[in-house]
Amino acid sequence: MDAAHLVLADVDLSECPFTGAVHLDQVRLEGACPFDKVPPAHWRRWPPRFTQRRTLAEEHHWRASRTTAAQGWNAAVPGAGHIGPAQLAPV
Structure with a gap:
């Protein structure tokens, strides 16, 4: 998708995939x-494992698919395909 000049107003982007958009x-x-x-954060470890920040849906899907996922x-919808760091880097 070509997102040039796209304006989004009051849209929940928490589950919106951005992979493939230019x-x-x-x-x-x-x-x-x-x-x-x-x-x-998991406070049983020091320092805590996660920093408070906003994330893309693809990061959630990738991290949930890891065997060591917290x-x-x-998780991604079944059949959504694999998205990893290489695909997220351009986003």
Whole structure:
């Protein structure tokens, strides 16, 4: 998808995939356009495992698919295909 000059207003982006889109640098977000968050930190370890930040849906899917995945990452819909760091780097 070519996202050049796309304007998104008040859209929940927490489950929106961005892989394959081009010109994401030209997307304008207006109003409340929340992304997903990382799961709560695991305080049994020091330092905590996760920093508080916003994430793309693809990161959630990739981390949930790992054998060492912490609880709280959202798994991809079955049949959605594999997205890894190489596919996320351009995004």
